[in-house]
Amino acid sequence: MNVAESLRFFIPEIFLLTGAFAAVFVDLFSKNKKAAGVLSLLVLIGTACLSKHPEGSNFLFFGLFLLDSWTHFFRLLALGIVGVTILSSLAYKALPSNDEGEFYSLFLFMAFGLILMAASTNLLMIFLSIEFVSLLSYLLTGFLKKDSRAKEAAIKYLLFGSLASGVMLYGMSLLYGATGSLELSAIQAGISHSSFNTLSLIALLFFITGLGFKISAAPFHFWAPDVYEAAPTSVTAFLTVGPKALGFAVMIRVLSVGFPWLAWKWKPLFALLSILTMTIGNVTAISQNNIKRLLAYSSIAQAGYILMGIAAANETGLKGVLIYLMAYAFTNLGAFTAVIIASNHFGNDELESYAGLAKRSPFLAASLTLFLLSLAGLPPTAGFIGKFYVFSSAIQEKLFALAVIAAVNSAVAAFYYFKIVRIMYLVPETDRSPIAHPFPLKLALVLMLTGVLLMGLIPSPFIAFVKGIFS
Amino acid sequence: MMPVPLQHFLFFAAALFVIGVYGALVRRNIIGILLSIELIVNAVNVNLVAFSRSTSLAPETGQIFALFIIAMAAAAVAVGLAIVLALFRIRKTIFTDQIDLLKG
Numbered sequence: 001m002n003v004a005e006s007l008r009f010f011i012p013e014i015f016l017l018t019g020a021f022a023a024v025f026v027d028l029f030s031k032n033k034k035a036a037g038v039l040s041l042l043v044l045i046g047t048a049c050l051s052k053h054p055e056g057s058n059f060l061f062f063g064l065f066l067l068d069s070w071t072h073f074f075r076l077l078a079l080g081i082v083g084v085t086i087l088s089s090l091a092y093k094a095l096p097s098n099d100e101g102e103f104y105s106l107f108l109f110m111a112f113g114l115i116l117m118a119a120s121t122n123l124l125m126i127f128l129s130i131e132f133v134s135l136l137s138y139l140l141t142g143f144l145k146k147d148s149r150a151k152e153a154a155i156k157y158l159l160f161g162s163l164a165s166g167v168m169l170y171g172m173s174l175l176y177g178a179t180g181s182l183e184l185s186a187i188q189a190g191i192s193h194s195s196f197n198t199l200s201l202i203a204l205l206f207f208i209t210g211l212g213f214k215i216s217a218a219p220f221h222f223w224a225p226d227v228y229e230a231a232p233t234s235v236t237a238f239l240t241v242g243p244k245a246l247g248f249a250v251m252i253r254v255l256s257v258g259f260p261w262l263a264w265k266w267k268p269l270f271a272l273l274s275i276l277t278m279t280i281g282n283v284t285a286i287s288q289n290n291i292k293r294l295l296a297y298s299s300i301a302q303a304g305y306i307l308m309g310i311a312a313a314n315e316t317g318l319k320g321v322l323i324y325l326m327a328y329a330f331t332n333l334g335a336f337t338a339v340i341i342a343s344n345h346f347g348n349d350e351l352e353s354y355a356g357l358a359k360r361s362p363f364l365a366a367s368l369t370l371f372l373l374s375l376a377g378l379p380p381t382a383g384f385i386g387k388f389y390v391f392s393s394a395i396q397e398k399l400f401a402l403a404v405i406a407a408v409n410s411a412v413a414a415f416y417y418f419k420i421v422r423i424m425y426l427v428p429e430t431d432r433s434p435i436a437h438p439f440p441l442k443l444a445l446v447l448m449l450t451g452v453l454l455m456g457l458i459p460s461p462f463i464a465f466v467k468g469i470f471s
Numbered sequence: 472m473m474p475v476p477l478q479h480f481l482f483f484a485a486a487l488f489v490i491g492v493y494g495a496l497v498r499r500n501i502i503g504i505l506l507s508i509e510l511i512v513n514a515v516n517v518n519l520v521a522f523s524r525s526t527s528l529a530p531e532t533g534q535i536f537a538l539f540i541i542a543m544a545a546a547a548v549a550v551g552l553a554i555v556l557a558l559f560r561i562r563k564t565i566f567t568d569q570i571d572l573l574k575g
Contacts, residue, residue: 152572
């Protein structure tokens with residue numbers, strides 16, 4: 001489709017981009033910075049309402065983007081994630097009040113970049129959208145002006161991130177040489193009858209290195225704990241969910257459209273990555289005393305479980321990845337919203353501050369417990385449904401070793417999740433002052449709670465929605 | 472005049488890439504690391520332009536990709552230097568081994 005025809009399908013994204021610029025202007029001319037936040041929320045809701053379920057596959061802008069139900073799923077997921085992040089930032093105390101407007105408009109641009117990540121089918125667009133999202137992530141990580149830890153995290157993120165992008169680009173350039181094209185579909189067609197198979201395998205390895213960085217898979221996860229610990233908590237909530245989910249979207253798109261013929265090579269590789277990622281994440285999480293750092297390692301481990309679905313690479317596995325991502329988004333955003341409420345009051349994120357939280361704020365403690373149960377993958381929560389699907393996909397593909405290691409890992413993970421629950425319920429409190437629940441945070445918490453419970457108790461509509469993508 | 476064969480470009484780009492990765496891993500100065508990353512990016516550009524002349528189905532795509540990469544690298548460096556400046560204002564250092572508040 002040429003540009004004029006494509007624009008018709010691009011209306012939600014254009015609306016989102018216009019809204020982002022509008023938020024910049026509101027920030028410039030309005031004294032009330034919260035107005036920019038509320039406007040951003042409205043823009044996100046408007047974008048979600050405008051985006052209709054696409055019929056068939058629409059190749060937009062001369063085939064640079066593909067709008068199909070896959071893209072649509074990730075578009076809604078990205079809008080939801082950014083929406084909840086903005087909602088929970090509205091009452092986050094650590095944000096400097098005169099820079100707040102900028103913060104919200106950056107997030108709207110971020111949503112735009114995330115949608116493009118899901119839609120790209122061309123190496124150039126994949127690179128540009130990933131880089132767009134990464135640059136915004138670096139900026140948001142270092143957003144707090146006076147916080148030297150956040151600056152340190154931003155610099156680490158930037159250096160590791162640029163290196164990963166460089167390696168990924170090198171892979172892309174080799175791929176272009178091996179196949180003569182940047183289109184994923186043309187890469188598949190060109191590669192199957194070329195003599196450059198070894199070259200394309202090397203290229204794919206470089207490519208996976210770059211993408212593995214974005215999803216914080218194990219050998220490339222060094223940046224993650226530091227960045228997640230020191231970034232503003234609402235940014236951490238976003239980073240553990242948003243770029244990760246869309247990183248998986250790009251990864252699956254690249255592997256399933258560009259490299260299905262190499263599956264016998266990359267499947268064992270992903271099984272290995274999955275084992276490494278979940279083991280390193282879970283084992284390191286045990287000894288953490290800072291809740292943000294603990295959740296950071298837990299989110300690395302969660303990426304390991306999701307990789308299991310890719311390693312299986314059958315239909316259950318891919319469905320499992322989508323269901324898992326949905327469940328994970330609800331759960332992790334919810335857990336971090338609870339952490340924001342608590343850190344607004346405590347002024348720190350140390351686990352010992354959570355002692356006796358159940359007496360000081362029963363609702364907060366109960367909801368955080370539910371999110372932790374969901375992260376551990378216990379019924380009746382969303383996390384159980386996600387784990388169920390990825391485990392069964394691995395067993396279907398006869399990857400028993402992988403499934404057993406994942407099961408052992410889940411047990412290890414339950415240990416440190418219950419450590420937090422124990423501190424909240426059984427350790428006596430040192431301070432009895434009640435904890436404030438500002439309205440936006442409460443709303444975000446209730447929304448995520450509803451999501452986790454609905455998906456855990458009545459999973460069929462969610463599963464039917466995901467099944468619709470593959471039919 | 473005989474054209475330079477493709478292999479020469481590829482070896483040159485691979486050498487640039489390896490030097491860049493080595494530099495990024497070994498240098499302690501953040502500016503040095505950013506420069507090393509630029510080397511990697513330029514290795515990619517050399518690759519793309521060389522391939523677009525020889526094996527490509529549509530020669531212009533590789534060159535366009537290279538142009539986009541140059542623009543994106545400039546944007547990344549702008550963001551990078553901004554963060555380095557912000558860090559320098561607080562910590563008065565740009566050496567990675569002195570930036571060690573976060574551990575664990």
